[in-house]
Amino acid sequence: MKKLLLIAILSVSSLFAQVKGDVEVPYISYQIKMGKGFDAVQANCLMCHSFGYIINQGPQSRDFWAKKIEKMVTHFKAPITKEDAGIVTDYLFKHYGNGKLK
DSSP: OHHHHHHHHHHHHGGGOOOOSOOOOOOOOOOOOOOTTHHHHHHHTTTTSOHHHHHTTOSBOHHHHHHHHHHHHHTTOOOOOHHHHHHHHHHHHHHHBOSOOO
16 A cells, blocks of 8 residues: 555656746757658658658668568558658668668
8 A cells, every 4th residue: 555655646746846947859950861752751751750760770771671661551550652662762772771782
């Protein structure tokens, strides 16, 4: 019983925390490489996450990018058509690829 009371007090105590002054969320600017297929990336990828997610993957193979898009469609139900998946893969490999197919 004492443990439950302690947990309840600790979880509610954070509701009374106050911050003096303004809280500023930093803005991070990512350098986006424009090119053929960017419109498909913007329409299909950037609706769910920032461009930083793509850049933070580092230079990857064509197979990696294709599998990443397949994962977004299969597991996260991203509404990406097969045609757009190919366009996005081409764009990502050209601008953020490592030159290797696998």
